[in-house]
Amino acid sequence: MDQxxxxxxxxxxxxxxxxxxxxxxxxxxxxxxxxSLSGRTPNQYKTLTKTILPRVALYKAxxxxxxxxxxxxxxxxxxxxxxxxxQKHKSTAALEIVPCFxxxxxxxxxxxxxxxxxxxxxxxxxxxxxxxxxxxxxxHNACKEFGCPELCSAFCDVDDVTYGNxxxxxxxxxxxxxxxxxxxxxxxxxx
Numbered sequence: 154m155d156q157x158x159x160x161x162x163x164x165x166x167x168x169x170x171x172x173x174x175x176x177x178x179x180x181x182x183x184x185x186x187x188x189s190l191s192g193r194t195p196n197q198y199k200t201l202t203k204t205i206l207p208r209v210a211l212y213k214a215x216x217x218x219x220x221x222x223x224x225x226x227x228x229x230x231x232x233x234x235x236x237x238x239x240q241k242h243k244s245t246a247a248l249e250i251v252p253c254f255x256x257x258x259x260x261x262x263x264x265x266x267x268x269x270x271x272x273x274x275x276x277x278x279x280x281x282x283x284x285x286x287x288x289x290x291x292x293h294n295a296c297k298e299f300g301c302p303e304l305c306s307a308f309c310d311v312d313d314v315t316y317g318n319x320x321x322x323x324x325x326x327x328x329x330x331x332x333x334x335x336x337x338x339x340x341x342x343x344x
Contacts, residue, residue, distance in 0.1 A: 238314030
């Protein structure tokens with residue numbers, strides 16, 4: 154489902170009568186931010202417009218709303234963790250039925266990380282683990298650029314839900330850029 158439609162549906166469910174007002178403001182902020190993007194690669198533009206900016210706009214619209222401003226972070230976090238995180242977890246968990254899941258998933262993930270322009274990272278790998286150390290991140294940079302660096306921690310929490318409690322893949326990290334760390338130190342391991 155398109156993220157804008159998903160946000161609209163979620164707002165109706167969670168805040169009821171205030172949903173239309175907030176969604177109208179969110180759509181306006183989203184359009185303004187999307188129109189301001191320049192100097193981005195096609196991959197960065199797609200990730201910003203499809204993934205990052207809808208959530209940033211939701212947060213900014215809630216923060217600007219007289220009635221809901223105090224709960225802006227909590228509501229946005231709830232959407233990101235309970236909707237986005239759960240969806241991503243479900244799709245990752247479904248992949249675990251693939252034969253040799255860990256090997257296939259780790260190779261694919263590492264290849265993406267080595268070639269992406271969404272973040273800068275170093276990777277280390279062995280037979281039963283791989284580490285990704287991210288030192289520059291589009292999500293972190295976008296939150297800062299659009300005036301809500303505190304929101305990046307919610308993006309980080311989505312990773313915890315996505316990779317938590319999988320049967321064949323373990324996940325830990327001790328810090329993230331979004332929570333004030335010097336890097337994001339992802340550690341994945343074979344269970």
